[in-house]
Amino acid sequence: MNDYLTKALVYGGSIRAYALNATKTVSEAQKRHETWHTSSAALGRALIGTLLLSNSSLKNDDRLTVKIQGDGPAGAIIIDGDAKGNVKGYIQNPHVSLDSNEYGKIDVRGAVGTQGIFTVIKDLGLKEPFSGQVPIVSGELGEDFTYYLAASEQIPSAVGLSVLVDKDESIKAAGGFMIQVMPGASEEVIGNLEEKLAKMPPISDLIAAGNTPEEILELIFEGESIMFLEEMPVQFTCDCSKEKFSKAMITLGYQELQAMIDEDHGAEAVCSFCNEKYQFDEAGLVALQQEITGGNE
Incomplete structure (x- = not known):
C-alpha cells in the first residue's frame, strides 16, 4: 500500500478528521539516517505529526517547520512539511536505542525528554x-x-502518532490520526469521541494488520456517517541539490575555500535533512572561487 492521507468531516462538519499511512515515508527516513529503534520511533512520530499539521493548516505553497528541542538523548528533531504531502526531517542523534517503557512500548519520551521547547514556524508567503x-x-x-x-x-484536537519498528530496525508500520473539534460541536459528541479514542489500539498495529486510513477513521467513528473529502499521497522528499550547496559554499568566502583546497584537496557537503552527500573536487572549489572573484584573482 502506498502512503497517503485521507481527510473527512463527521457529525455534520463539527469534527474534522485526518488519518494517514506513512510506513514508506518513515522507512525512507530510517534508511537515510540509519536510525536505531528509539530514534526511529521519535523521528517517525515527528514526521507523521508534521504531515498531519501541514495538511490541516497549510494551503498552496505554504510550508512549515516543526522543531522539537527536548532534554533527552535524541537531541533536537527538525521536520519540514508542506501542503502537498511532502516531508523531510532529521534527528540530532540517530543512534538512540533504549529499553522498552513500563508499558512494553518504545520509550519515545525517554529519547525526546520531558523538558524543552516545541516550536512551529509557518511560512505563509507573508513578510x-x-x-x-x-x-x-x-x-x-x-x-x-x-x-x-x-x-x-x-483548536481542541486529539493527535495519535505510532511507529512499529521491527527487530532488524526496519519500519514495519507507521501512521497516525488527527481529530479537530470545530465550533458548534456538542459536549455529547466530544464525550463520545474521548471514550472511543481511549479504546483505540496503536495506529501502527492497525496499519500492520492491513487497515487503510479510511478504515481507521471508520473504527474511530464507528456507526457514524463520515464524509470523506480527499486523499493525498505523502512522501519523504528533499529539495537539496549540488547547486544549492554551491551557493552556500560561495558565502564561506575565498579564503575558506582555499583552506579546503590546501588541507583536504576537496570537500564533502552533507544535507542534514536527507543525508545526501555532494562531492567537490579541487577543480570544483576553484570554480567557486572564480565565481567570487568574477574570474579575477
Missing part, C-alpha cells in the same frame, strides 16, 4: 513567518502536537 512556541508537555509527541494545537492555534 514574516508565523511562529508558535509551547513547552514540551509529554515527550511522547502525540500529546505535544495536541497541546500545541490547543495552546497556540486554539
Whole structure:
C-alpha cells in the first residue's frame, strides 16, 4: 500500500478528521539516517505529526517547520512539511536505542525528554513567518502536537502518532490520526469521541494488520456517517541539490575555500535533512572561487 492521507468531516462538519499511512515515508527516513529503534520511533512520530499539521493548516505553497528541542538523548528533531504531502526531517542523534517503557512500548519520551521547547514556524508567503512556541508537555509527541494545537492555534484536537519498528530496525508500520473539534460541536459528541479514542489500539498495529486510513477513521467513528473529502499521497522528499550547496559554499568566502583546497584537496557537503552527500573536487572549489572573484584573482 502506498502512503497517503485521507481527510473527512463527521457529525455534520463539527469534527474534522485526518488519518494517514506513512510506513514508506518513515522507512525512507530510517534508511537515510540509519536510525536505531528509539530514534526511529521519535523521528517517525515527528514526521507523521508534521504531515498531519501541514495538511490541516497549510494551503498552496505554504510550508512549515516543526522543531522539537527536548532534554533527552535524541537531541533536537527538525521536520519540514508542506501542503502537498511532502516531508523531510532529521534527528540530532540517530543512534538512540533504549529499553522498552513500563508499558512494553518504545520509550519515545525517554529519547525526546520531558523538558524543552516545541516550536512551529509557518511560512505563509507573508513578510514574516508565523511562529508558535509551547513547552514540551509529554515527550511522547502525540500529546505535544495536541497541546500545541490547543495552546497556540486554539483548536481542541486529539493527535495519535505510532511507529512499529521491527527487530532488524526496519519500519514495519507507521501512521497516525488527527481529530479537530470545530465550533458548534456538542459536549455529547466530544464525550463520545474521548471514550472511543481511549479504546483505540496503536495506529501502527492497525496499519500492520492491513487497515487503510479510511478504515481507521471508520473504527474511530464507528456507526457514524463520515464524509470523506480527499486523499493525498505523502512522501519523504528533499529539495537539496549540488547547486544549492554551491551557493552556500560561495558565502564561506575565498579564503575558506582555499583552506579546503590546501588541507583536504576537496570537500564533502552533507544535507542534514536527507543525508545526501555532494562531492567537490579541487577543480570544483576553484570554480567557486572564480565565481567570487568574477574570474579575477
